Amino acid sequence: MQSVVFPNKVLPYLLLAPQIVLTVVFFFWPASQALYQSVLREDPFGLKSGFVGLANFRAILANPDYLHSLQVTVVFSLATALLSMALALLLATSADRVVRGRNVYRTLLIWPYAVAPAVAGMLWLFMFNPAMGTFAYILRRNGFVWDPLLNGNQAMWLVIVAAAWKQISYNFLFFVAGLQAIPKSLIEAASIDGARGTKRFWTIVFPLLAPTTFFLLVVNTVYAFFDTFGIIHAVTGGGPAKATETLVYKVYNDGFVNLDLGSSAAQSVILMIIVVALTAFQFRFVEKRVHYS
Amino acid sequence: MAEITLKDVRKSYGTVEAIKGVSLDIDDGEFVVLVGPSGCGKSTLLRMIAGLEGITGGDILIGGRQVNDVEPAERDIAMVFQNYALYPHMTVRQNLAYGLKNRKTPSAEIDRRIAAAAKTLEIEPYLDRKPRQLSGGQRQRVAMGRAIVRQPAAFLFDEPLSNLDAKLRGQMRIEIKRLQRSLGTTSVYVTHDQMEAMTLADRLVVVSAGRIEQVGTPLELYEKPATTFVATFIGSPSMNLLHGRDASAGWSLAPDVARPNGDFTLGVRPEDLSPILANGPAPAFEATVRVDGIELVGAESLLHGRLENGSELIFRVSGRARNAIGDAVKVGASADALHMFDANGHRFG
Ligand SMILES: Nc1ncnc2c1ncn2[C@@H]1O[C@H](COP(=O)(O)OP(=O)(O)O)[C@@H](O)[C@H]1O
Ligand SMILES: [Mg+2]
Numbered sequence: 001m002q003s004v005v006f007p008n009k010v011l012p013y014l015l016l017a018p019q020i021v022l023t024v025v026f027f028f029w030p031a032s033q034a035l036y037q038s039v040l041r042e043d044p045f046g047l048k049s050g051f052v053g054l055a056n057f058r059a060i061l062a063n064p065d066y067l068h069s070l071q072v073t074v075v076f077s078l079a080t081a082l083l084s085m086a087l088a089l090l091l092a093t094s095a096d097r098v099v100r101g102r103n104v105y106r107t108l109l110i111w112p113y114a115v116a117p118a119v120a121g122m123l124w125l126f127m128f129n130p131a132m133g134t135f136a137y138i139l140r141r142n143g144f145v146w147d148p149l150l151n152g153n154q155a156m157w158l159v160i161v162a163a164a165w166k167q168i169s170y171n172f173l174f175f176v177a178g179l180q181a182i183p184k185s186l187i188e189a190a191s192i193d194g195a196r197g198t199k200r201f202w203t204i205v206f207p208l209l210a211p212t213t214f215f216l217l218v219v220n221t222v223y224a225f226f227d228t229f230g231i232i233h234a235v236t237g238g239g240p241a242k243a244t245e246t247l248v249y250k251v252y253n254d255g256f257v258n259l260d261l262g263s264s265a266a267q268s269v270i271l272m273i274i275v276v277a278l279t280a281f282q283f284r285f286v287e288k289r290v291h292y293s
Numbered sequence: 294m295a296e297i298t299l300k301d302v303r304k305s306y307g308t309v310e311a312i313k314g315v316s317l318d319i320d321d322g323e324f325v326v327l328v329g330p331s332g333c334g335k336s337t338l339l340r341m342i343a344g345l346e347g348i349t350g351g352d353i354l355i356g357g358r359q360v361n362d363v364e365p366a367e368r369d370i371a372m373v374f375q376n377y378a379l380y381p382h383m384t385v386r387q388n389l390a391y392g393l394k395n396r397k398t399p400s401a402e403i404d405r406r407i408a409a410a411a412k413t414l415e416i417e418p419y420l421d422r423k424p425r426q427l428s429g430g431q432r433q434r435v436a437m438g439r440a441i442v443r444q445p446a447a448f449l450f451d452e453p454l455s456n457l458d459a460k461l462r463g464q465m466r467i468e469i470k471r472l473q474r475s476l477g478t479t480s481v482y483v484t485h486d487q488m489e490a491m492t493l494a495d496r497l498v499v500v501s502a503g504r505i506e507q508v509g510t511p512l513e514l515y516e517k518p519a520t521t522f523v524a525t526f527i528g529s530p531s532m533n534l535l536h537g538r539d540a541s542a543g544w545s546l547a548p549d550v551a552r553p554n555g556d557f558t559l560g561v562r563p564e565d566l567s568p569i570l571a572n573g574p575a576p577a578f579e580a581t582v583r584v585d586g587i588e589l590v591g592a593e594s595l596l597h598g599r600l601e602n603g604s605e606l607i608f609r610v611s612g613r614a615r616n617a618i619g620d621a622v623k624v625g626a627s628a629d630a631l632h633m634f635d636a637n638g639h640r641f642g
Contacts, residue, residue, distance in 0.1 A: 183376065183378065185374045185375075185376055185378035186378050186380065188343075188345050188365070188372075188374070188378065189372070189374060189378040189379075189380070189439075190380075190391075191345070191364070191365045191366060192343065192344075192345075192365045192366060192370065192371065192372050192392070193366070193391050193392035193395055193439075194366035194392055194395035194396050195366075195391070195395050196364070196366070199395070203391075204380060207382040208381070208382060210382075
């Protein structure tokens with residue numbers, strides 16, 4: 001790495017200033033507040049708060065509600081990541097085969113990514129609303145008892161599908177790029193070596209996509225963990241009976257609805273640790289191990 | 294083992310015709326080299342034989358069987374790619390085994406063939422490495438190994454040596470030739486390098502702009518090029534070409550040299566020209582060259598110069614040149630070293 005020397009001592013800091021300000025205001029400040037709050041407990045009237053050490057953390061980790069929420073989050077995140085990646089991969093391999101109109105096809109597939117989470121949630125909510133949703137109507141007419149407002153599993157499916165749908169575009173783009181990066185001659189060598197269709201896909205294409213797949217797995221898990229608040233808020237509000245209350249949603253519920261700031265802050269600190277761990281995992285293992293050349 | 298036949302094969306990309314009707318018979322066990330400048334359609338031709346590229350006209354037969362619409366895997370051919378196309382996630386052994394496994398070859402037979410190929414190619418120490426842990430030359434050998442273990446009816450090579458350095462290229466060239474001789478497998482080899490083509494080929498096919506210019510042994514092509522294109526493409530440095538209408542402007546031809554009616558092009562190779570003595574017998578062709586460049590290439594020197602009319606001429610002398618830049622040198626060639634081409638660039642006589 002070559003180090004560049006700026007003749008002006010102030011200019012570099014000025015150039016970095018907007019980014020630094022944003023990071024400090026929207027990340028470091030709230031993060032430090034969360035850390036601070038997480039070791040305090042407010043009295044029942046919210047008048048004063050006292051230092052309690054790690055008591056908030058101990059309380060959370062012993063709370064069955066919290067552990068349930070953790071389980072919900074893991075199921076939700078894995079299902080969302082796998083579903084959206086599987087669909088995106090299917091679309092990307094199809095798009096790779098399309099010759100005419102491939103740009104139109106790709107552009108259309110990228111649109112969902114531009115939809116805001118809350119809007120995406122509303123979209124699916126309306127489609128599957130037991131009272132007025134088109135799909136709910138179709139399901140019910142076919143003898144399927146559809147009521148995500150009462151049935152926790154159905155509610156979970158609905159948020160998973162909504163969250164996965166929104167992420168398909170992003171995954172699709174990466175998979176298309178990944179597929180294009182596979183040298184054509186490898187595919188040709190495989191076809192001469194007698195591997196076609198699904199066999200060629202699983203023995204050559206899929207292993208070569210591994211770096212993309214691992215990257216997306218981490219990104220999607222992070223997305224499902226932290227970036228799906230809007231969808232869950234719009235579709236189920238965490239219900240029914242906390243069946244879709246993920247960790248992030250619980251932070252909001254405990255902190256802003258139930259005003260238990262100490263516990264909520266401790267929960268967000270745990271979330272922060274999870275993000276850091278996932279990111280470190282991404283850099284340390286994934287980036288190094290799964291590349292071929 | 295098989296012969297390969299192309300009958301008026303054509304290929305169009307949209308409205309552009311890349312291959313404009315190619316017919317060729319390749320004998321069983323023959324080593325045929327397709328050679329031509331970049332973009333002339335060599336790779337396209339090879340890929341059409343492999344089945345990687347569909348054909349838009351004509352017929353391709355391998356071992357007497359028409360394969361126009363047959364999948365690459367069912368054509369019983371193996372191909373060595375320019376970038377080797379080794380599967381990066383598999384070990385060398387797995388790379389070699391892949392094609393055999395897909396064909397349900399018994400695993401004992403796979404092991405036996407891999408062992409034999411690894412021995413021949415001297416890649417035994419690398420069998421459990423991944424391709425990225427190999428040098429360019431080793432990868433090249435693995436690519437060859439992958440073709441050999443299949444024991445196909447024909448080998449197809451697309452510029453397999455162009456990514457190697459000059460020394461290794463020369464070495465691999467000899468090895469490929471030796472290997473092909475001992476296996477006796479029909480081979481089609483594509484290159485843009487005429488030196489490589491000359492040394493490898495039983496028969497050379499010179500391709501230009503989607504058409505075959507000439508087919509023949511390296512010697513035939515060198516001695517009797519059918520067109521001015523082949524004349525300048527084969528041989529290094531290139532054959533000198535002079536336009537008949539310029540005769541007497543710096544060069545002359547003995548009156549008894551046969552020539553076409555009308556305009557013609559005269560070709561003479563640099564190695565067939567030699568300085569003539571003032572009092573010697575007059576050669577069939579003679580020219581006066583003003584030397585403007587001298588290259589010493591090992592045991593001989595190449596002298597570049599211009600005639601009175603500005604045409605360029607190169608001639609070769611053994612050892613160090615006795616002339617200096619700026620000298621006017623009289624050079625000549627005998628009648629049997631002269632190549633005559635008519636106005637369309639076709640060989641005359
Ligand atoms: N997929 C393609 N689409 C359009 N034109 C192509 C395609 N492949 C090759 N060509 C054209 O066909 C001609 C021959 O190409 P190629 O066989 O690769 O040449 P070579 O191997 O002799 O350098 C070139 O002019 C090239 O531009
Ligand atoms: Mg080529």
